[in-house]
Amino acid sequence: MPHRHPSLLAAPPPAPGRLWLTGARLFDGTAAPVREGAAVLVTDGVIERVGDAGEPVPAQARALDLGGRMLIPGLINIHVHVQGHEPRPGDGAEPLLAGTSAHFLQAALRDTLRMGVTTVRNVGSQDHQPQEARQAMRYGAFRGPRILTCGLIISATAPGGRFYGAMYREADGPDEVRKAVREQLRAGADFIKVMTTGARSNELEDPEPTQLTDAELIALVEEAHRMGCKVAAHVEGLDGAAAAIEHEMDTIEHGMYLCQRPDLLERMAAQGQVLVPTLSGYYWMAGLGDVVDPSHATVDAQMLPSIVELARYNLEQGTRSMRAARDAGVKIALGSDREGISGEDTALELARMVHHGLSPPEALQSATSIAAEAIGLEDQIGTVHAGKLADLVVVDGDVLEQPELLLDESRIWLVLQLGEAVAGAAASAQQI
Ligand SMILES: [Zn+2]
Known part of the structure; x- marks a missing residue:
């Protein structure tokens, strides 16, 4: 039996449906180099797979073009x-x-x-x-x-x-x-x-x-x-x-x-x-x-x-x-x-x-x-990999070159929590 995590049991409902985040510069949370032209498919609040921006939009998915912005895992403190x-x-x-x-x-x-x-x-x-x-x-x-x-x-x-x-x-x-x-x-x-x-x-x-x-x-x-x-x-x-x-x-x-x-x-x-x-x-x-x-x-x-x-x-x-x-x-x-x-x-x-x-x-x-x-949640969060919860952040700018960009709220273009758009200019403009 997997260990029960109170913090996971208390999660709000995930966003239903499929979301295709395309045109991303991907920092996946690990030492892997930044991947240009990446795409991420989110299904029912979970990352289903990481693909390429050149691929057709998957069936029944809403597409969101990140326009070359950087996609990173949700931050953890x-x-x-x-x-x-x-x-x-x-x-x-x-x-x-x-x-x-x-x-x-x-x-x-x-x-x-x-x-x-x-x-x-x-x-x-x-x-x-x-x-x-x-x-x-x-x-x-x-x-x-x-x-x-x-x-x-x-x-x-x-x-x-x-x-x-x-x-x-x-x-x-x-x-x-x-x-x-x-x-x-x-x-x-x-x-x-x-x-x-x-x-x-x-x-x-x-x-x-x-x-x-x-x-x-x-x-x-x-x-x-x-x-x-x-x-x-x-x-x-x-x-x-x-x-x-x-x-x-x-x-x-x-x-x-x-x-x-x-x-x-x-x-x-x-x-x-x-x-x-x-x-x-x-x-x-x-x-x-x-x-x-x-x-x-x-x-x-x-x-x-x-x-x-x-x-x-x-x-x-x-x-x-x-x-x-x-x-x-x-x-x-x-x-x-x-x-x-x-x-x-x-x-x-x-x-x-x-x-x-x-x-x-x-x-x-x-x-x-x-x-x-x-914190023992490496199977759920912390990287942009298939099977992880879709807690994702899209940043306007290169945080690997300028990490201080994260101090500027106007640069946080989109925050997804379990696939739900919860903050950022893209969320408030209801682009998704
Ligand atoms: Zn303390």
């Missing part, structure tokens, strides 16, 4: 915090009501899809907001990206539990950790997220030592893997990195000091573990705004000076570790780790990965095929 950007009412203003935040989240999810991001993986948010949002999308309330969620983050009893509210499930001892894993699956989690170390975004936690013991980490991974789920490890210090790698956790989030331990990178490569460098998280904490090149930033730091200083150091280390990981043959997947979610997160992280040393094709693979593999 595997480290987001699924919450909206809520306003902070001024002193004396009516406080926000409990249900208001869900509207801001919906707005952010719509924007995210509009920018060509068709799948996100939530690695921590308040209560059940991601599950609620995807239920609303399933039944047609609005369109946004497919959401995978960890449920609550599993942590030792630790200061972070006071800072991050209902984002954490604190657990101590192997049995309680195992129970915490089961609770997340009960709540609809797709995977498990664990804090192997403290978080750099609060003043009371350190990157060393590991917060959970080996016995607790073993119980967590054993239970998650036994149930067919992957484990995402929050990793800052090297003790946490070593533990996450030793215990075969699937994705290493942050891992900014790994450049100091080439032996750990070699082991990650050998074991197929994926690094998620989350560069945008350091930009955010360091107050660098939305720039790609940090030297162009007007610094507007909101956090404590000690945290800002650490964030700057972590950005330097994190970019070094990303390059060292690439050189060691470690798979790298895109994750942005900004506060809340917004439309430009994914393209901004992609542009930053390129600025700090990945080639555009490497960065685009990290946001498509490698991201899909990292």
